[in-house]
Amino acid sequence: MLALALVYFAAGRLGLSVATVGGNVSPMWPPSGVALAALVLLGPSRWPGVLLGGWAVTFSTGVPLPVSLGVAVGNMLTAVLGSLLLRRVGFDTRLGRIRDVVALCAGAGALCVGVSSLVGALSLVLGGVLGWEELGSSVWVWWVGDLMGVLVMAPPLLLLRQVGRPRRYGEATLVAGLTTVLGAGIFFLPGLDASASHAATFLLFPMSAWAALRFGAAGAAATSLAIASVAIAGTARGQGPFSSGSVTQDLLVLQLFIAVTSVTGLLLAAASDERKRAVEKLQLLATTVRGVHEGVLIAEVRAPGSLRTVFANEALQGLVGRSLGELTGQDPCVLYELEPELRQRVRAALLAGEPLCAEVLLSRKDGTSRWSEVLLSPVRATGEDVTHFVATHRDITATKELQARLVAAERVAAVGTLAAGVGHEINNPLAYLVLNLETAARSLSEGGLPGMRDALSGVRGALEGAERIRLIVKDLQVFSRQGDQDRGLVDLNALVPPAVRIVSHALRHRARVVEEFGPVPRVLGSEARLGQVLLNLLVNAMQSITEGSPTLNEVRVRTSTDESGRARVDVVDTGTGIPAHVLPRIFEPFFTTKPSGEGTGLGLAICQQIVRAHGGELEVRSEPGRGSVFSVLLPAAPVQVTSAPVRQPSSPPALPASRTRRGRVLVVDDEPRLAQSMRLLLEPYHDIVTTTRGGEALALVAAGHRFDVILCDLQMPEVDGATVYRRLCAQAPEQAERVVFISGGAYTAESRQFIETVPNRVLEKPVRPEVLMATVDNALVEGSALVEPEPVAAVGGSRH
Structure with missing residues (x-):
């Protein structure tokens, strides 16, 4: 403080050398800059040094003590107020910001020096050193001198350390x-x-x-x-x-x-x-x-809803397989394979200038696709209007593949939980199918009219058993399909019965099952995925009920339409319920309250994921000791088709006699017994040729043989049904039009794609006899005979 007082005194004596008003007021006052810089750098607590130096320099001019103290107080207040103001506004002594320069010049300078000029001039006038007529000029000159001291002396002192x-x-x-x-x-x-x-x-x-x-x-x-x-x-x-x-x-x-x-x-x-x-x-x-490892794309808004790419980092270029030159200037939306609903959400976000997070499929230059999680963020660079959008992409292809595996694993786990019950359901009709066939065989061997009647009754019983097995296999096929390849209109009223039938045997020892169907709109989605949701919820309801009291417990599956028009499926159980502290966590992956070996903790998490992927919600209400209600809410499909009411399967009808002319039919199936069964069924009405190999079927056509109908299995070794069809299209297109495919299930992506694109009819195994005969009759009605019927040698050693 003493050093500050000495420096202040020296600078003051220099300023007084050009004093112009009464020898005490100078238009150039370096001490104001010295005092301000000192208190900013050393802290306002050094104010006594400024006060001492100000008093000494004024007193040295012969001014009375009270007057010199008043002048010193004014100079000290200016420095203290200036330093406090600069600290308040976050002043940086490096003066590297415009705001710091303005704070120094306008705040600590022009504003605060008004205190010293006013207090100092009044002190001189009141002390009799100056007259009242000199007050105005004194204040003005004093203010200018102190301001110049701040502007000229303070900056170099503040920057001295740097x-x-x-x-x-x-x-x-x-x-x-x-x-x-x-x-x-x-x-x-x-x-x-x-x-x-x-x-x-x-x-x-x-x-x-x-x-x-x-x-x-x-x-x-x-x-x-x-x-x-x-x-x-x-x-x-x-x-x-x-x-x-x-x-x-x-x-x-x-x-x-x-x-x-x-x-x-x-x-x-x-x-x-x-x-x-x-x-x-x-x-x-x-x-x-x-x-950064995540792809970043910046697009400029050219017009409402119209974008133009201006930047893409290397990660995004690698993700889409395109160079920066190929991306710049293009609409980024062309990279996305968007479904109509997601495309509408993206457009709405662009028009509204709102952020959007979604999972999209990116088209690569080589024709492949990658899944990406994109976060679309608006940028308002020039005000309130959105000028750019920043899209951050994260490659989630591996995550999607892992999710698909988890979904498949959970599906297997759910069906595995019911394996014993499904096996029992198959064994029952299989048992009386075998018994009825043995009875029919014994009755036929005995001969006579009573034996014929007993044989006919046994065969009918066998047919009923086979029909039950066919329905069980069909139900299992619904839940064994992979992925979303079968997305389309789904009737939830038709989807509930298969799920209930699969779980019914395991559930009947715990509770009675009630199906309650109401009017429900069709939804757009995957039948396999939504079926898995229902199956998982039914398994979850079953596991919440202990065995032993089936008459006292109930699992109710109810379909309806909620107030907003969404399709609703409720799975209601009277089980143990879910405790309140557990309820918020039931949808967390791998969280389970079941004993080890009874649950993976993925069922409900995957159900929620599937329902959300369909744009819906999965809600739960539960009360410990009184059961739970799981509600699946799905948006209605934009286009609705009237669906037939749910009907329970009935006994197969009697086979009708063929109402068309006798035709020539080629049966191609790698299972000899199945081919033989179709031959026995159709031979009374048509000329049948059978083969167990696709290559032999092609050889027959190449040799000049022509057929009215070709019943061809899809899954065969060496030459499968798809290959047979493609070669027929090239060699004998008129024969390719006659092909009717019989499929035991499409288990590969190629076979699923072929079934979806081929124009020919596809029958699913096991084919009911009346359906097979009707299909052959319809094919004969739709086309004329290609050749006159004549006996043809069958491949494999038999002649028909």
Whole structure:
């Protein structure tokens, strides 16, 4: 504080050397800048040093003690208020921001020095040192002098800690030398014309700008201090462009020149520093965006709902298999394989300028696709209007594949839980099928009319057993399909009975099952996935009920339409219920309260995932000891088709006699007994040729044989049904049109795609006899005979 007081005193004596009002008021007051810089750097607690120095310098002029104390208090308050204000606004002493320059010049400078000018001038007037008529001029000159001290002296002192040897030492020396020489020439060169000297002062502005742009705030502050020192010294001696004979007036005008030079230099340096930092941040951001593992795409909004790609990082380029040149200028939406519903959501987000998170399928240049989780974020760079969208992509292809495996594993787990019951359901009809066939065989061997009647009764019983087995296998096929390849209109009323039949045997020892069907709209989705949801919910309901009291417990499956028009399926049980502390966690993956070996903790999590993927919701209500209600809510499909009511299967009808002409039929199936069965069924009405190999069937056609109908199995070794069809299309197109496929199930992606695209009819095994005969009859009615019927040798050694 003593050192501060001494420096303040020395700077004050320098300022008083050009005092113009009563020997105590100077238009140039360096101590104001010294005091402000000291309290900013050292802290406001050093204010006694400012007070002591201010009192000493004023008292040294012969002013009475009370007056000098008043002047000192005013100077001290200006410095304290200025330092507190700068701390309040987060002032940075490096002066690298425009806001810091404005805070220093306008806040701590123009605003706070008003305190010292007013308090100091009043103290001098009240103490009798100045007259009242001099109060106005004293306040004005005092304010200008203190302001110049802040603008000229404070910046270099604040920057003193940051100043080191400049990296461009030669350039710094050149700037300093030119500024000094030019300033000395303008303000000390005698005989210079007034107009020429005024014009020459403008040459100092490029010096200040040069120093500010090349050396920052330190260069600008040093240049301003040098210009101010030379200009004040010259003007005080009556030289330079601002000399007019009145020292007070000349110095006041000079201060305006110094203020403009100083503030301009500081602002220019701050703007340059801010630009440098902005460029560095932009380069850092660009480097970071280019280097991140997630794909980043930036698109410019050209018109509402219209985008144009302006940037894509290397990760996104690798994700879509395209270069930056191929992506720039294109609409990014062309990369997405969007379903209509998702396309509508994306368009709505673009028009509304709202963020969107979705899973999309990206089209690669090589024709393949990758799953990506995209986060679409709007950017308002120029105000409230959205100018750009940033799309962040994360490759989730591996995650989707893992999810598919988990779904398949959970499906297997659910069916595995019911394996014993399904086996029992098959064994029952299989048992009486075998018994009825044995009875029929024995009755036929005995002969006679009673034996024929017993044989016919046994065969009918066998047919009923076979029909029950066919329905069980069909129900299992619904839940064994993979993925979403079969997305279409799904009737939930038709989907509930298969799920109930599969779980019914295991459930009948725990509770009675009630099916309650109501009007329900069709939904757009995967029959296999939604069937898995129902099956999992039924298994979950079954496991919540203990065995032993089936008459006291109930599992009810209810379909309806909710108030908003959505399809609703409720699975209601009277089991143990779910405790309140467990209820919020039941949809977490791998969370289970079941004993080890009885649950994977994935069932409900996968159910929720499937329902959400269909745009729906899975809700649960439960009360411990009174059961639970799981509700599946799905949006109705945009296009509805009237569905037939759910009907229970009935006994197979009697076989009708063929109502068409006798035709020639080729049966191609790798199972000899099945081919033989179809031959026995059709032979009374048509000429039948059988073969167990696709290649032999092609050889028959190549040899010139023509058939009215070709019944061809899809899954065969060596040459399968799809290959037979393709070769027929190339060699004998008219025979390819006659093919009717018989499939035991499409287990590969290729076979599923073939079934979906082939125009021919596809029958599912096991084919009911009346369906097979009707299909052959319809094929004969739709087309004329290709050749006259004649006996043809059957492949494999038999002749028909």
